[in-house]
Amino acid sequence: MSSVSIAIIGAGISGLSAAQALQEAGLPVHLFDKSRGSGGRMASKRTEAGRLDLGAAYFTARDRRFAAAVRDWQARGWASEWRPSLYELRQGQLGPSQDEQERYVGTPSMSAITRGLLGETPVTFGCRITEIFRGTRHWTLQDADGQSYGPFSQVVVAIPATQACNLLTAAPVLAGKAANVAMEPTWSVALGFSTPLETGMDGCFVRNGALDWFSRDRSKPGRDNPLDTWVMHATSQWSREHLDASKETVIEHLHGAFAELLDCPLPEPAFSIAHRWLYARPAQPHQWGSLADVDMGIHACGDWCLSGRVEGAWLSGREAARRIIEHLDK
Ligand SMILES: Cc1cc2nc3c(=O)[nH]c(=O)nc-3n(C[C@H](O)[C@H](O)[C@H](O)COP(=O)(O)OP(=O)(O)OC[C@H]3O[C@@H](n4cnc5c(N)ncnc54)[C@H](O)[C@@H]3O)c2cc1C
Numbered sequence: 001m002s003s004v005s006i007a008i009i010g011a012g013i014s015g016l017s018a019a020q021a022l023q024e025a026g027l028p029v030h031l032f033d034k035s036r037g038s039g040g041r042m043a044s045k046r047t048e049a050g051r052l053d054l055g056a057a058y059f060t061a062r063d064r065r066f067a068a069a070v071r072d073w074q075a076r077g078w079a080s081e082w083r084p085s086l087y088e089l090r091q092g093q094l095g096p097s098q099d100e101q102e103r104y105v106g107t108p109s110m111s112a113i114t115r116g117l118l119g120e121t122p123v124t125f126g127c128r129i130t131e132i133f134r135g136t137r138h139w140t141l142q143d144a145d146g147q148s149y150g151p152f153s154q155v156v157v158a159i160p161a162t163q164a165c166n167l168l169t170a171a172p173v174l175a176g177k178a179a180n181v182a183m184e185p186t187w188s189v190a191l192g193f194s195t196p197l198e199t200g201m202d203g204c205f206v207r208n209g210a211l212d213w214f215s216r217d218r219s220k221p222g223r224d225n226p227l228d229t230w231v232m233h234a235t236s237q238w239s240r241e242h243l244d245a246s247k248e249t250v251i252e253h254l255h256g257a258f259a260e261l262l263d264c265p266l267p268e269p270a271f272s273i274a275h276r277w278l279y280a281r282p283a284q285p286h287q288w289g290s291l292a293d294v295d296m297g298i299h300a301c302g303d304w305c306l307s308g309r310v311e312g313a314w315l316s317g318r319e320a321a322r323r324i325i326e327h328l329d330k
């Protein structure tokens with residue numbers, strides 16, 4: 001087996017899942033991420049109101065391989081089951097909507113899972129990769145500051161489709177597939193209240209107008225934020241229509257929509273924050289697993305290759321790793 005590392009661009013759950021599987025097979029990897037830390041859309045933001053899950057709110061595990069990984073994360077203290085009191089807006093009325101679905105969250109915040117998976121894996125943060133070149137045998141990466149990294153035996157592009165297509169030019173078939181995947185935006189807002197809201201709701205599927213979903217942070221295990229913080233996600237349509245709105249406007253609008261829905265008085269929030277996810281979710285899910293030109297040694301993975309959720313992203317990273325290992329074993 002080669003001692004030259006495999007480059008993985010993106011330290012979200014798909015890139016880290018690929019990294020873990022490759023390292024378990026004895027293959028050296030090096031991760032690159034444009035952010036200051038791991039997690040991507042599964043990261044939590046450090047704020048004056050504590051760490052807040054402004055991206056993925058929770059995840060489910062329907063695939064047995066992913067369910068086994070989640071059990072391992074639970075045993076390591078990185079994740080716990082979340083049993084929210086769920087509500088739903090139906091025909092204009094809010095009502096309880098409990099179900100038997102098991103849901104999980106990172107503990108004490110969503111970031112714990114990717115921090116745990118990252119462990120001691122070599123990584124370069126704050127590094128936006130802008131180009132990938134193939135020489136006669138190996139790959140070289142270049143970042144936005146013009147710095148080069150390499151050589152690498154293989155490259156795994158584990159970033160949202162819209163961004164991935166720019167890095168996949170060496171493999172036009174892969175670039176073409178990524179270019180055809182539209183990614184929808186999501187505005188996310190958190191509000192923090194000094195006095196806990198007097199409601200029995202922990203999470204609510206709204207899917208109406210501006211609001212898609214909201215949930216109460218302190219109902220998740222391991223949270224000890226000083227304020228009663230609530231995170232709300234706008235619908236894709238509303239987010240698209242308000243893509244360039246100011247954060248203040250978005251907070252005001254989602255705050256208003258939340259206040260209208262609630263079954264209790266809403267005091268003025270002591271804290272508020274908005275985050276715009278430009279590439280939040282694929283418009284249509286695909287069932288590709290991962291994309292690859294195995295002979296060239298270039299792979300793409302992420303939620304857009306499989307289901308548009310945390311589980312799909314993890315499985316997609318695993319699939320990219322499996323195809324690399326299978327090819328090297330030949
Ligand atoms: C608001 C919101 C709510 C969600 N809710 C849920 C939910 O409740 N349940 C669920 O299962 N899923 C949910 N999701 C989806 C889930 O978060 C994603 O499916 C999953 O986290 C995607 O992981 P990924 O590794 O494919 O991509 P990402 O998490 O996007 O990781 C990609 C990484 O690549 C980095 N990157 C990008 N471009 C470059 C570059 N050029 N160079 C270097 N680094 C780069 C980014 O910084 C990022 O860290 C939600 C997403 C959002 C935005």
Ligand SMILES: NC(=O)C1=CC=CN([C@@H]2O[C@H](COP(=O)(O)OP(=O)(O)OC[C@H]3O[C@@H](n4cnc5c(N)ncnc54)[C@H](OP(=O)(O)O)[C@@H]3O)[C@@H](O)[C@H]2O)C1
Pocket residue numbers: 058059060086087088097098099101103185186205207212213233280281308309
């Ligand atoms: N906002 C974003 O950008 C998002 C990107 C990607 C995913 N997002 C949301 O993640 C949730 C995760 O989906 P999944 O893992 O399949 O979880 P489920 O809880 O099973 O929800 C799926 C889907 O089913 C409906 N639903 C589930 N349980 C209930 C319930 N008790 N009452 C009412 N409705 C329920 C609900 O929507 P439908 O339109 O399918 O009815 C859920 O969305 C998921 O919430 C994504 O939206 C956000």
